[in-house]
Amino acid sequence: MLIVSRQAPWAGPAAREALDIALAGGAFGLPLAILFLDDGVFQLQQGQAPAALEQKNLCANLQALDLFGVEAVYACQHSLHVRGLAAGTLAVEAQPLAAEAITALFNRFDEVITL
Amino acid sequence: MATLHVLSHSPFTDGRLASCLRVLGPEDGLLLCGDAVYALADASALRHPRLYALEEDVQARAVVAKAAVEVVDYPAFVALTLTYAKVNSWL
Amino acid sequence: MSTLIADGREIALDKDGFLCELADWSPAVATALAEREGISLGEVHWAVLAVLRDFYREFQLSPATRPLVKYTAVRLGPEVGNSAQLNRLFNGTPAKLAAKLAGLPKPTNCI
Known part of the structure; x- marks a missing residue:
């Protein structure tokens, strides 16, 4: 299953929900990948300090993807670029993908969930 | 293994369509429903061989389709979903 | 809701026996929680x-x-x-x- 997370981290529940699906699926050994697209790439920004927002710390939770068995973490190159983010400076290691690679990624999985 | 992408947000207030068009493969389908059908008013932005729009949403909004599109009713929409390997709704 | 007596304090637990306040934890609290589960911590x-x-x-x-x-x-x-x-x-x-x-x-x- 491919999870496409395309909402900014603190805008609403979507980013949290996408991550929860990934962590739950990973915990049960489901083969899955997560793609950060559009504002979703802001989730990967380094140095976020959301303590004052009094929500669960999404940034810290994202670091656990690997341990939960979600090893395939991708980010849309275009989304990163237009938002001034560089792949090498992210808080979570994500492989940047060009548009054609994302097209192929969508079609590699049996299920896609976009949030 | 092609994907049917389903959009329901207006392209004038939201980036989903632009983003979807960027990653849409030639074999993939694109179905517009809800406010996404407003995208049909601008033919220059929307050129895709497998472009569909939901009839009742087009009619309800009095959208004049300038882009080449196949207008489908609900049964045809359901049939369409079965011709693709999967459906991706841009929620 | 129940309570646990450890460290000379009364500590609030939720319905599943988890601490209500994470800051309440101490080794003595862990020992007391373990006893409730029949475990002696090694x-x-x-x-x-x-x-x-x-x-x-x-x-x-x-x-x-x-x-x-x-x-x-x-x-x-x-x-x-x-x-x-x-x-x-x-x-x-x-x-x-x-x-x-x-x-x-x-x-x-x-x-």
């Missing part, structure tokens, strides 16, 4: 609890079984970090019970 238990508290500090969430096994294997080696051993140490439900004894919230992806 050296390896303590090592696993410390690993769990590190996990929580780092990721801000309680691990499900798989990540718990993986992380424990990295930290304490494969002799402890395997599901058979963790099951044995924590009555067959390591993710849930070890999180409880370590003073962590109940894991969300846990049946």
Whole structure:
């Protein structure tokens, strides 16, 4: 299953929900990948300090993807670029993908969930 | 293994369509429903061989389709979903 | 809701026996919680609890079984970090019970 997370981290529940699906699926050994697209790439920004927002710390939770068995973490190159983010400076290691690679990624999985 | 992408947000207030068009493969389908059908008013932005729009949403909004599109009713929409390997709704 | 007496304090527990306030945790609290589960904490238990508290500090969430096994294997080696051993140490439900004894919230992806 491919999870496409395309909402900014603190805008609403979507980013949290996408991550929860990934962590739950990973915990049960489901083969899955997560793609950060559009504002979703802001989730990967380094140095976020959301303590004052009094929500669960999404940034810290994202670091656990690997341990939960979600090893395939991708980010849309275009989304990163237009938002001034560089792949090498992210808080979570994500492989940047060009548009054609994302097209192929969508079609590699049996299920896609976009949030 | 092609994907049917389903959009329901207006392209004038939201980036989903632009983003979807960027990653849409030639074999993939694109179905517009809800406010996404407003995208049909601008033919220059929307050129895709497998472009569909939901009839009742087009009619309800009095959208004049300038882009080449196949207008489908609900049964045809359901049939369409079965011709693709999967459906991706841009929620 | 119930309470636990440890450290000479009265400590609030939720309906599943997890601490209501994570800050209430202390080794004495862990010992008292373990007694309620019929476990006498040994050296390896303590090592696993410390690993769990590190996990929580780092990721801000309680691990499900798989990540718990993986992380424990990295930290304490494969002799402890395997599901058979963790099951044995924590009555067959390591993710849930070890999180409880370590003073962590109940894991969300846990049946």
